[in-house]
Amino acid sequence: MNSDCLGNTKWNAANAAYAEGKYEEAKVDYIQLVDSREYSSELFYNLGDAWFKLNDHGRAILNYQRALVLNPAFEEAKANLQTALKIVGNEDPKTIRDSLGTYADYFPVVASVTFWIAIFCIVGALQKRFSYGTFFGFVSIAAGILFVCSLAICIWIGAGLKDPDRALVIESGTDLKYGPAITARPVESLQIGQPVQLISARGDWTFCRANTGNLGWILSRKVERVVP
């Protein structure tokens, strides 16, 4: 029996457990599939549902976010993410960078297509034997502008939501602190589902930047990377 069959068996078993209301059992099966690196947007979506039913809204949000990273057009995951965020009271609008970051894989495609169109049209415009030299010139300018814009966005957003250092707050009562200690004063309180950028780690603490721009220390167990 190959690993695909094993994966399918586990997948079906997890779905059956969920359907019977055995959310803990379903969650364990889904996590085993994640641990075997059989990533898919459906797997993270279902795992998010299992966490939601277990009232762990932080991890539910994290897994819906993972599902959306793998498939930005996953409407059910979007709806469930909104529901979970509403329940935890995190209704902050997404930043432009995060919104664009959802489509981080689309911009390199646009950049490369427009780059090659611009190059071919420049070559075409330089060939005097072609009678559409002016047309090629205009197309190359338009494609060049699109290329520069999409390249700029690519550089700005980087890997977007697939950034390996991007993490989400998964527990309530999380404070960003001035130092790596419980007694350190808080810089700001973070909400469940709020993204942070991990910078470095020291013991149980991680130095990070909140999406408000504030820098500080956070207990490592209270955040989890979006890219597993």
Place this chain on the structure above:
Amino acid sequence: MNRLPGLFIILLGILGNALAEPSISGSLSETVTDVDHPVKLEIKVENARITRPPNVSVNGLSISFAGTATRTQILNFQASSVTIFTYIITPVREGIYEIPPVEVSTGGKAYRTTAMTLKVIHGDPTRSATSDKPYFAELVVPKESAYVGEQIPIELRFYFNQRIQYQPYPQGQYPIIEGEDFVTKKYSDPAEKELELNGRIYRVLIYKTALTGVKPGKLNLQSATQGFLISTPFGLRGSQGFADPFESFQQQVVDVKTNGSSIQIKPLPAGDRPADFSGAVGEFTLTASAQPDKVKTGNPVSMKVEIKGLGNFDRIEQPSLTNTDGWHIYQPTEAIETLDDLGLSATKTFSYPLVAEKAVTTSPIVRFSYFNPNSEKYVTLSTSPINIEVQGELIPKVSSPSPVAAPSVSTQIKPPGVPDVLDIEVRAPVPAAFTPLTKQPIFWIAQAIPACALLAFGFGLWLQNARIASQPLRALNLESRVLRKKIGASINRSDLLQAAVRLLELDCEIRSIRKGGTPPSLEEWINGERLPAEIRRDLRDLVEARSARIYGHHGPESLTEEERSRIISLLNRWRANA
């Protein structure tokens, strides 16, 4: 019938409140203070609904609005509402100041406080010394004592000579207050204004936050520090007047420190602490509403509980519910709407989903306790039961009993209206990767396709251009081959001579094209010194014989083999030597 007198008294109280005349009064926390030592001004409005704080301004006093507190109470069947507007007054010059009557309008009538007097004396002599500096800072703490958990609004003021340009450094960094045993709220965006101090005008950057003592005792705030990148004009000596547009600036990063301060933090009284007290300190009001007011058993009712006022809202937990018999109560959702920059004044709303399990007539009663630092007493607020008509038969319990408890995992049945998620996906999962597209080999392999196409296109163009360029040479070579065949096969003397001379001329042309320059023509070869004399003589004879035959018709028409061999030999020698 026995309830009638009680109802009559309540109605009388409500009527009395409705007819109660609004009143306004003002009070200062201190009537004598020194320069830069702030005092608190409270404007108390009773029995009137005023939402906008009245304007208070006095020349020589810096007055900033600190917050609003609203309280509704029923004492001895007498309902009354009180709104308190708090201001922080910071004197900037010594003198005796009269705060004019503060006016509010309600119901078409205007009400005024009495005038208040504040005497400002010349206080700390070191303070005047600081004002000579191009920049300095101060920590303004409006209270000398507070309770554990009480939020104290404070201000960090950074003064800069008006000719200094400054900006917080690093950008986005907020001041750090040195000290222990306290927590602060997130800073509001700093405000900037101009203040006159000891006859000098300063630009002041004001950071506001609220501080909360976490344990009893003397709370020492050593200082607050903020880094600034400042541009100071050379020769700045605190001079006033217009800036010179050509003057030079010196940039430097400085840490600006405030003075220290201390607050006595008092413990919350333990004696009469209510059992449901969760740590809320401040002044609050409590209201509750429920929708709809007529349902069937099993259908949901949404009960909204609002706690409004001034205090530490982060410590307010869900209020306790009593009179819950017949109700199944789910975990409430929370929402906070802040009413000022710091979130000291706010409204916290708890929305409870309720499901009636049997026919009941009233909603649960909400109970909330807090500590009021002004009256120094615990206060317990309760809502009146809300009339809800529930009809239908008793339904079996589906989850843990009331009051509110964490819903069990697998047995929880969520009524309509309670947020739930869409069901799981059962279709076969499609494998996907978290690797960004630009780090996947397929992306770069795909780039090779148009790159190869571009190279192929370029190679094609080069080939085409090369073919076009070599077209004349190929024509000459072709003619040259035809002439050679003709020389080998012709029996006509005229044709052979003509072909031999043409072949020589073609050879010169081909050399010219190949070398890209202007090599000698056949005439120049014959007349020049580049070939051996014997070949030049034979070539001349050949050309003359061709001319004699073509133009003069001299010599025989027929061709001998010996003559053909001689001509072919000459052509070979020419090729070898030219």
